[in-house]
Amino acid sequence: IREMDWDSFVEMQKAYYIVLCTTGIPANLFAAFVILTRPCHLSKTTTIYLVALACSDTLSLVWAGTFNLSQLFLDADDFWGSSSGCCLAIVLEYGTVLSSVWIIVAFTVERYLVLFQERASRCFAQPRVARGAVAGLISLSYLASVMACLLSEHRRSSFPPGEANVTERLCSLFSNTSFVSLLWIHTFVCGLVPYLLLIAFNALIVYQLHLRSRIHPPPGESAAAALCRTQLRLQRTARLLLTISLTAVALGLPRFLVYSAGLAGPGTAPPLAMLAEICTMLEALNSAINFCLFCLASTAFRQECTALV
Template sequence: MEGDSGFITVQKVYYPLLCILGIPANLFTFYMICFRKCGMSDTAIIYLSCLAIVDTFYLVWVILLDLTLTFWQLQPFWHSHPACGIMGFLQYGSLYSSSWIVVVFTIERYLVLSSMSAKQHFSQAKVTRLTCVSIILVSHLASVPMGWINVVTPKNFTREGKNVTVPWCHYRGHIYSTVLVWVTTFLSGGIPIILVIIFNSLIGHHLTRARKMFTKEERRVMRGGGTKGMVRRTIFLLGTVSVSFVVLSLPRFVTYCILRTKYNHDWFDRNDYRIPINLISDLANMLQNLNSTTNFLLYCMVSRGFRQELIHTLTCKSKARELGSFLTQTTMKVFSLVDHKTPPTRDPITVVLTNLKQTQ
């Protein structure tokens, strides 16, 4: 039992710390991506800013209001009706949104690399915005059945030496819950992981084949180009985010499948950490939840533009740079006004000849 209490203590500290660090980090990441010039394409800005927002909601619904309160309160508010069903809907809606934004962003990058017509279509900001909104709406629509996966029943507790009956939110003992758990396991983990691996492999194959078509000098010139360099940086950033998604999500998917096959019995005690699968499964769950807080660190590590803007923001150098840019623009406007005040020539022939030369 000491091992049980020790691991519970770890989770009591881990999940509040995840909220304290993760929520501000995601909101600050959203600000940096949307309002600072981090050298990202317009489509990357939209996808990554949406990812930061849905990850923030995931931290609020799942980590803060569910797991943190579970370990720190005997009776969290969502054990009553209708909060029990609403929490399930919101949690899985944010989980689906986070997973499928990464998937669609990966597929979009592959299509942009492999097809010129796809590049012209998906490079439009309005198309990307519509795609992100559609992902979030469909994800929450798909999570509507999760509102009925739990049921509220009375449960007896011993509190201060007295028996107390309180409402308790838990899985329905029905095939409906089993089917939904399998569906959500594959929609939020299995299928996204497979698609991300496949399309990242295709992107890697495409880039490897493209490298063989150019010499070192040509590749150096292409790297220096603005558009090519931005595409390369975006793909590198996407690769880092998607690999992190797979590495942190795969253990939970595997352990969940094991729990729902080998240990799917009514008599199985999921809270007994003396059973190895319970300990491993909760560790895998902690890893996946970490996925919603790591993007800020990933951007700092792989994006030089993000690092530079972060340093400028923290050291207030951006204000000096903006002031210098403002003074430069003001000076240019003054000189342009002076040039416009120069009296035009009075020789009509010269004006006609000049206009003729300009039209040629």
């Protein structure tokens, strides 16, 4: 990639993160306000999970804007390349991203139990359980981010005299070769497991919806009426869940795969570096569009937003 092309890409990144933060942060806060204060016909546990997700996504956008814009505009590599800056970046990045992803996982599992497992739903579909799950997942996410900081490698090395006077700063979780087994266990549990759970439970939900669509009508009711009633009841609840969780997989999984495959980090070729940046931008986009997803999937939420505006 020519230098001019890379400079154009950097300028595009500046505009992208500015627009993302200035629109995504207010939209997430507005979504949380509407869900909390307006009758959106959501259960108490759904309200807890969605408000927690909106707040977590807001923190993720604040962090993404601070980190990326400071690097793009202020050339803050000296700070982020230092040992303390490296640790802070990893803790905040992993903490915010993992919190959002695991909240979506908990929401998906809880909705599956409520929709299709009546006995289990009596235990899990309670506000206190939802609040405890959110608090526990956020705490574990930041604990995992601290472990990622301890596993990461931070190094400074200068080129020999007579060559360009450049100091290379390395701050990367995937560059550590001292604890390879522990590193991959941590990566698998924190990065791959939530996406696998989302894919698995969404597949189960779609399968159960397909089975319920073939339900036999009760006596005195036509098959068409029974089918319509069942589909409306289930799809109204599942539409929002499927929209949020599948979007999280589509926008978040590529970055995990790129970084796990070693296609990003210090010293990578410009095309791969650009690919890694695009995946990071997609992951940040997921934190900004939940308001649009709510409007798309929930008629009641959309009507309440229109009434407020």
